[in-house]
Amino acid sequence: MYTSCTYDKTTTSETISTIPQSVTTPPTGETSLRRLGSGGNVVLDLESGAEVEAEAQSKKLRSSRFKGVVPQPNGRWGAQIYEKHQRVWLGTFNEEEEAAKAYDIAVQRFRGRDAVTNFPQIDTNKKEAKMEASFLSNHSKSEIVDMLRKHTYNDELEQSKRSCTLHKSSLQTASNKFSRSGSILPREHLFQKVVTPSDVGKLNRLVIPKQHAEKHFPVQKGSTSKGVLLHFEDSDSTIWRFRYSYWNSSQSYVLTKGWSRFVKEKNLKAGDSVSFYSSTGPDKQLYIDSKPKIGSSGITNSQPIEPVQMLRLFGVNISSVSSCNGKRSNTEMDVLGFQNCKKPRIIDVL
DNA sequence: ATTTGTGTTGAC
DNA sequence: TCAACACAAATG
Numbered sequence: 475m476y477t478s479c480t481y482d483k484t485t486t487s488e489t490i491s492t493i494p495q496s497v498t499t500p501p502t503g504e505t506s507l508r509r510l511g512s513g514g515n516v517v518l519d520l521e522s523g524a525e526v527e528a529e530a531q532s533k534k535l536r537s538s539r540f541k542g543v544v545p546q547p548n549g550r551w552g553a554q555i556y557e558k559h560q561r562v563w564l565g566t567f568n569e570e571e572e573a574a575k576a577y578d579i580a581v582q583r584f585r586g587r588d589a590v591t592n593f594p595q596i597d598t599n600k601k602e603a604k605m606e607a608s609f610l611s612n613h614s615k616s617e618i619v620d621m622l623r624k625h626t627y628n629d630e631l632e633q634s635k636r637s638c639t640l641h642k643s644s645l646q647t648a649s650n651k652f653s654r655s656g657s658i659l660p661r662e663h664l665f666q667k668v669v670t671p672s673d674v675g676k677l678n679r680l681v682i683p684k685q686h687a688e689k690h691f692p693v694q695k696g697s698t699s700k701g702v703l704l705h706f707e708d709s710d711s712t713i714w715r716f717r718y719s720y721w722n723s724s725q726s727y728v729l730t731k732g733w734s735r736f737v738k739e740k741n742l743k744a745g746d747s748v749s750f751y752s753s754t755g756p757d758k759q760l761y762i763d764s765k766p767k768i769g770s771s772g773i774t775n776s777q778p779i780e781p782v783q784m785l786r787l788f789g790v791n792i793s794s795v796s797s798c799n800g801k802r803s804n805t806e807m808d809v810l811g812f813q814n815c816k817k818p819r820i821i822d823v824l
Numbered sequence: 825a826t827t828t829g830t831g832t833t834g835a836c
Numbered sequence: 837t838c839a840a841c842a843c844a845a846a847t848g
Contacts (some may be wrong), residue, residue: 535840
């Protein structure tokens with residue numbers, strides 16, 4: 475989890491100021507102890523009770539030694555980044571370093587790979603780093619911010635890594651199983667997605683990978699906010715209705731209203747897959763089905779594998795990999811602030 | 825009752 | 837762009 479976060483960029487040397495606990499009384503005011511531009515930085519990590527208390531009493535919050543990190547009244551730390559004259563809040567954290575890390579992630583997503591960060595970006599050549607890089611570029615700014623605020627970034631990242639390698643290995647063996655499809659159903663497989671933690675979390679939404687959304691689902695030009703209602707039929711012939719819309723704030727296509735109910739009833743967990751189909755016939759009926767994560771042997775849900783099983787048909791995951799190597803057109807450069815971020819959350823499913 | 829994070833201001 | 841500060845809005 476923690477990278478070797480020890481020194482501060484620019485000047486390699488780690489400056490551990492030996493300033494004991496006396497910092498409490500910075501001569502005051504304002505310009506007293508600011509971060510020195512780029513040179514050394516004051517590292518006073520001592521959380522000695524005395525200091526904390528003095529801090530609490532003097533109402534004067536000790537500023538952070540990290541960029542993008544601001545103290546909170548209750549002793550915690552907030553992280554923020556600015557873009558286009560506006561602050562984008564990245565959440566609050568117990569540890570100063572966590573907040574700094576959050577800023578680092580955000581700044582890389584917002585300003586590119588070589589943005590100035592609090593901690594050195596080491597493994598710039600390892601596989602792990604590459605995966606994180608593509609993970610970042612394959613998520614919108616607001617998605618990343620969302621993860622940071624919810625402290626789910628690492629989970630999502632790990633999940634992404636997992637499903638990525640999963641795809642690669644299964645792709646090999648997938649081809650043959652496909653042949654036996656024969657005449658079972660007049661359905662055409664559109665795409666599949668391995669759901670992320672946030673897809674099954676409290677966000678109550680499923681992000682539809684852009685390329686799939688634009689290729690298979692009706693576009694709603696202009697009408698950005700409302701979205702449309704889509705009907706899907708599952709293997710039990712149950713009809714699910716989801717609101718499908720485009721979020722400007724995150725520049726992503728999502729299924730919102732109705733989604734969390736699906737997650738709940740299907741007992742969807744991160745790592746499971748959701749597949750979308752459409753009838754090949756004249757009717758444009760859409761279908762949806764979920765499939766437990768490959769490794770998980772658990773009983774799906776209350777559905778003991780019915781004979782219907784079109785699932786089995788697609789038992790193997792051959793969908794196009796959406797986020798392993800696909801680079802997002804990073805021409806987006808313009809995700810506004812986060813006022814909008816909340817809007818989607820309003821959706822109260824059920 | 826607390827905590828978050830926004831409004832705002834002023835420096836860099 | 838950025839953080840300090842105050843405090844309203846959000847949350848438990």
